[in-house]
Amino acid sequence: MFKGSIVAIVTPFKDGIFDEKAYGELIEWHISEGTHGILACGTTGEASTLDFEEHFRVIEVAVKAANKRIPVIAGTGANSTDEAITLTKKAKELGADAALLVTPYYNKPTQEGLYRHYKIIAEMIDLPMILYNVPGRTAVNLLPSTVARLMECKNIIAIKEATGDMKQSSELIRLCGDRIKVLSGDDFTTLTQLALGGCGSISVTANIAPKDSAEMFNAWEKGDIARARELHYKLEPINYAMFIETNPIPVKTSLALMGKIKEEFRLPLCEMSSSNKEKLKSILLSAGIIK
Numbered sequence: 672m673f674k675g676s677i678v679a680i681v682t683p684f685k686d687g688i689f690d691e692k693a694y695g696e697l698i699e700w701h702i703s704e705g706t707h708g709i710l711a712c713g714t715t716g717e718a719s720t721l722d723f724e725e726h727f728r729v730i731e732v733a734v735k736a737a738n739k740r741i742p743v744i745a746g747t748g749a750n751s752t753d754e755a756i757t758l759t760k761k762a763k764e765l766g767a768d769a770a771l772l773v774t775p776y777y778n779k780p781t782q783e784g785l786y787r788h789y790k791i792i793a794e795m796i797d798l799p800m801i802l803y804n805v806p807g808r809t810a811v812n813l814l815p816s817t818v819a820r821l822m823e824c825k826n827i828i829a830i831k832e833a834t835g836d837m838k839q840s841s842e843l844i845r846l847c848g849d850r851i852k853v854l855s856g857d858d859f860t861t862l863t864q865l866a867l868g869g870c871g872s873i874s875v876t877a878n879i880a881p882k883d884s885a886e887m888f889n890a891w892e893k894g895d896i897a898r899a900r901e902l903h904y905k906l907e908p909i910n911y912a913m914f915i916e917t918n919p920i921p922v923k924t925s926l927a928l929m930g931k932i933k934e935e936f937r938l939p940l941c942e943m944s945s946s947n948k949e950k951l952k953s954i955l956l957s958a959g960i961i962k
Contacts, residue, residue: 672742673769673801673829673852674870675707675892676885678877679715681923682729683932689725691732693932698736700931701877705885709733710771710873712746714808715919720937727761734766744873748773748803752788759796769799771831771873776809782817793824800826805833805856815843822850831856831873837863844868858910862903865891875913876906879925879960905958912954915947924951928961 678701683690698709711733712718712726721729730745737743745762747770749755759770774780775788793800802821804813812834821827832840833856840860844853844867855864855872864872865888877884883902890898913921920936924943927934928951934942943951955961 673708673744673799673854675888676705676871676877676881677708677710677742677744677854677873678706678881678884679710679713679873679875680733681878681919681926681932682712682716682718682721683923683926684935684937685933687935689721689729690933691728694729694732695736697926697931698733701881702737702740704881705889706741706877706881707871707885707888708742708744709737710744710746711767713771713803713873714746714773714805715875715878715922716746717919717937717940718746720940723758726758727765730762730767731765742768744769744771744801746771746773746803748775750775750777752791755788756792756795759792759798759800763796763798767798769801769828770796771801771803773803773805774809774811774813776811779811782814785811785813786817786820789821789827790824793821793827797826799828800824801854802827802830803833803856804830807833812839815839815846818843818851819846822847828852829854829870832864832869833857835860837867840864840869841867858906858913862887862891862899865899875918875922876910878922879913879929879955880906880909880958908954909958909960912951915951916943921947921951924948925955925960928952928955 683693745767747758829852887902
């Protein structure tokens with residue numbers, strides 16, 4: 672179920688409020704374009720600026736909009752284990768197919784602390800769980816040896832590996848084999864991760880190029896390596912553009928330029944600088960994403 676191009680979908684706002692209509696329309700578009708799954712309330716979804724009520728509503732709308740046509744993963748990680756348990760329990764109640772749990776940020780737990788954090792959540796809630804390792808955001812690296820220890824938890828079924836470190840990905844897959852699926856959390860390295868034995872991506876770029884992102888995985892799975900490589904290089908400038916400034920600023924700006932959402936962010940995120948916005952427009956024009 673959890674493979675292919677899974678979009679880390681943005682959370683659109685309108686006049687400071689969650690724009691449910693635009694969100695539902697985005698999900699319909701993704702399904703029609705071939706996206707394999709939705710991640711609601713991830714980093715790209717600005718989950719860290721949503722209050723509990725908003726967080727739950729975003730998950731609820733995603734589940735209803737997808738209507739079991741593609742899986743919905745709910746971001747439920749927190750830097751407090753108790754809070755992560757609360758969020759994950761609610762995601763299960765709302766009908767999410769799985770939970771994505773980022774490593775606790777800011778408090779910088781040890782590997783033993785990370786192990787205990789994930790183990791207790793997995794033991795308390797019967798829901799498929801995807802670990803999320805993104806040291807650039809959290810200041811802590813979930814090591815392959817710790818992930819291997821967590822294989823004892825049967826409902827920990829995958830990891831979103833966003834280090835961009837292929838040596839670490841290789842060690843992870845070597846240690847865990849097929850027991851835990853490895854999803855790329857770094858669009859630049861998705862194809863490389865597939866070659867190592869990964870099973871797809873949780874993607875920022877898929878927000879604006881869903882068809883090509885999904886087709887790259889489909890081509891790889893069919894053994895059409897040349898086509899997968901062609902799409903990798905087609906997507907490479909877009910991958911770059913999505914990180915001209917802090918994610919999700921460029922991707923939300925892109926979707927606004929495409930006419931799909933309002934260009935709104937939650938502080939402390941704000942609009943792009945004018946110079947970077949011009950760079951972004953140029954790349955999107957060259958890619959044929961805007962006209």
